[in-house]
Amino acid sequence: MAYDYQAVHPLDGTIGAISARRANHLAVHRALAIAVVLAAPGRKAEAAGILVADGAFEARFAGPGEWLVLSEAHAPETLAAELAVRLGDHAHVVDQSHGRMAVTLSGPDAARILANGIGIDLHIDAFPVGRAANVLCNHLSVNLARTGETRFDLVAMRSFAGALVDDLKIMARSHDLSVDFATR
Missing domain, CATH: 3.30.70 (Alpha-Beta Plaits)
Structure with missing residues (x-):
């Protein structure tokens, strides 16, 4: 018997469209x-x-x-x-395309948001653009990369997608954060 499988992002149905992108934004990549x-x-x-x-x-x-x-x-x-x-x-x-997912956190408060759950120095001098490290983001293991002065990419196991996004939302509770699927 043949089965037809359809690729579904683990966050489909949990992230709705936003009306306006805020200064601090979490973009969830669909296909990377x-x-x-x-x-x-x-x-x-x-x-x-x-x-x-x-x-x-x-x-x-x-x-x-x-x-x-x-x-x-x-x-x-x-x-x-x-x-x-x-x-x-x-x-x-x-x-690893099927087993990992990526998000991009950008905005003027991105480093401060991440500092609420990541135990490394994220100052631009200590963690410059292009640097990457395997770190814990609260309880989840992620690969963190600084891709711009105020932009960070996090790659985690696909099964932790919901937990990672939820953790990042909690870490950003004192900042204005929008969350949506990436358009690039």
């Missing part, structure tokens, strides 16, 4: 290609060089010799395949 790259033993420098050389995707630190690669230009099915071809025997690639 995500892969994990693990450098082969002794090949960390080569793998890092290949990942940095291409602007079609964004590689973020996820651990020693490990990167989280995100792309809006690639379909989830093609990102891992293209990375595997480019990296060859320098690294191993695992598609």
